[in-house]
Amino acid sequence: xxxxxIHLAGVKKVYRTRGADFIAVSEATFDVEAGELxxxxxxxxxxxxxxxxxxxxxxxxxxxxxxxxxxxxPFDPSRDVGMVFQQPLLLxxxxxxxxxxxxxxxxxxxxxxSRARARDLLTLVGxxxxxxxxPYELSGxxxxxxxxxxxxxxxxxxxxMDEPFGAxxxxxxxxxxxxxxxxxxxAKKTIVFVTHGISEAVFLGxxxxxxxxxxxxxxxxxxxxxxxxxTLDIKTGxxxxxYSRRIYxxxxxx
Amino acid sequence: xxxxxxxxxxYALAVVSHLLLVxxxxxxxxxxxxxxxxxxxxxxxxxxxxxPNYRWVENGLVTGAEIFGGxxxxxxxxxxxxxxxxxxxxxxxxxxxxxxxxNMIPKVALGPLIIVWFRYGIGPNMMMAFAIxxxxxxxxxxxxxxxxxxxxxxxxxSVKGSRWQIFTKIQLxxxxxxxxxxxxxxxxxxxxGAIVGEFxxxxxxLGYLMLQVQVTLDTAAMFMAVILITLIGMVLYGIVLxxxxxxxxxxxxxx
Numbered sequence: 001x002x003x004x005x006i007h008l009a010g011v012k013k014v015y016r017t018r019g020a021d022f023i024a025v026s027e028a029t030f031d032v033e034a035g036e037l038x039x040x041x042x043x044x045x046x047x048x049x050x051x052x053x054x055x056x057x058x059x060x061x062x063x064x065x066x067x068x069x070x071x072x073x074p075f076d077p078s079r080d081v082g083m084v085f086q087q088p089l090l091l092x093x094x095x096x097x098x099x100x101x102x103x104x105x106x107x108x109x110x111x112x113x114s115r116a117r118a119r120d121l122l123t124l125v126g127x128x129x130x131x132x133x134x135p136y137e138l139s140g141x142x143x144x145x146x147x148x149x150x151x152x153x154x155x156x157x158x159x160x161m162d163e164p165f166g167a168x169x170x171x172x173x174x175x176x177x178x179x180x181x182x183x184x185x186x187a188k189k190t191i192v193f194v195t196h197g198i199s200e201a202v203f204l205g206x207x208x209x210x211x212x213x214x215x216x217x218x219x220x221x222x223x224x225x226x227x228x229x230x231t232l233d234i235k236t237g238x239x240x241x242x243y244s245r246r247i248y249x250x251x252x253x254x
Numbered sequence: 255x256x257x258x259x260x261x262x263x264x265y266a267l268a269v270v271s272h273l274l275l276v277x278x279x280x281x282x283x284x285x286x287x288x289x290x291x292x293x294x295x296x297x298x299x300x301x302x303x304x305x306p307n308y309r310w311v312e313n314g315l316v317t318g319a320e321i322f323g324g325x326x327x328x329x330x331x332x333x334x335x336x337x338x339x340x341x342x343x344x345x346x347x348x349x350x351x352x353x354x355x356x357n358m359i360p361k362v363a364l365g366p367l368i369i370v371w372f373r374y375g376i377g378p379n380m381m382m383a384f385a386i387x388x389x390x391x392x393x394x395x396x397x398x399x400x401x402x403x404x405x406x407x408x409x410x411x412s413v414k415g416s417r418w419q420i421f422t423k424i425q426l427x428x429x430x431x432x433x434x435x436x437x438x439x440x441x442x443x444x445x446x447g448a449i450v451g452e453f454x455x456x457x458x459x460l461g462y463l464m465l466q467v468q469v470t471l472d473t474a475a476m477f478m479a480v481i482l483i484t485l486i487g488m489v490l491y492g493i494v495l496x497x498x499x500x501x502x503x504x505x506x507x508x509x
Contacts, residue, residue: 031425038347056408056412057412058408058412077414078413078414079413079414081412081413082412083409083412085405085408085409087403087405089403089406089409090423091423091427091428092503092505093427093430093502093503095319102409102410102423103409105422106410106413106414106415106419107413107414128265134503134504134505135505136503136504154413160412162405170372208396236430248364
């Protein structure tokens, strides 16, 4: 049997506050194959960010099992995670290339090689020529591209993205979705992508995991059987609509 | 190119406004027949520099030493204290309220006590400048060290960055604009602190000289002293501003 890259079984996370316990995640059970792009979709308070932080090793969990890595894809938690957040969180005082290099510096990777890799990555994300600019000279979308390059610099196997395009305007967001799919195909990474955008979740995901709030639990987990490379055309297709409706229904919006 | 021209224009306008003030001062004295002991003319003020008895250089150096000395001490100890706070939350909760209370003391009121404890001189006046500058620097630095995006810390922790790496790569550079905003406020306060110290008790310095020439009604010399004190303050402020330009990216500066 082929072991999946990520295996979650019955994962539960409870925040203890003074009044009552707050269930942030429960019944999270799903597998992710190496090289997949999985969308975690759900409303605020459904625990999608908490789940992402559990995967990143930043949060503990109360019950259940989290396993990342397989014999064919060994996973080193200290250097196989790259993160992208809603805000680009670039360091204002560093040039773009030095921002991209931050994780490499922290991990103590050889700087000469990392610098060359940072240039390649900036080309990959469409920021060739912006290496020596400061963040304030870039638009929001360009800053987020730099943040994606930063998440890739130490060549991690797993990229965790927490609503990375949530702060961008609608048009830039569409464009970044296409860009992300291209980067994903070229960089060949496993990506877990948190969003509250239903159409974004379907458009990007090879698989969609639906989480509901109040109480937080996992409601669905299905493969998205749409061809790659995807273009904006698929959004008008029959299948895309079906997948979207399936999520709307689970979230009680239909 | 357009930016350069605009900058040139701004400097030119600033210089003109300063010159106009001097001209207005001159005209007011000349046309108004104001007596010299009330308001000396610009020329009379400059002539006061020629009185050897006033020992301008020596007095200026003394006041400068008090201002710069007290200021530099406040920067070192102010930033140091804030760093300690950022490392120990308990220490901050223990000491910070005390600092806030102590800061409520009007520093000028401490003058007579400082004289009783330490006598006259450069040292005690430096302490006065220090006492006034210290707190704003602690406050802004502590705030800057606290204002770090939690997600950014998560990012560093996701690649198992240490507490020290978070501090050197993120917290400290992130606090720099805040530190400079405190240092700019403190630079102005330092001058006031040193002069008040000299007024309360001293045997040298520009503040001391002002009290001496007040007795003989040499208003021109008093004017000159005020101008020199202001110039020392401007030099200090200019140095801080220059350091900020050098160390803080334009976008991050706090105006």
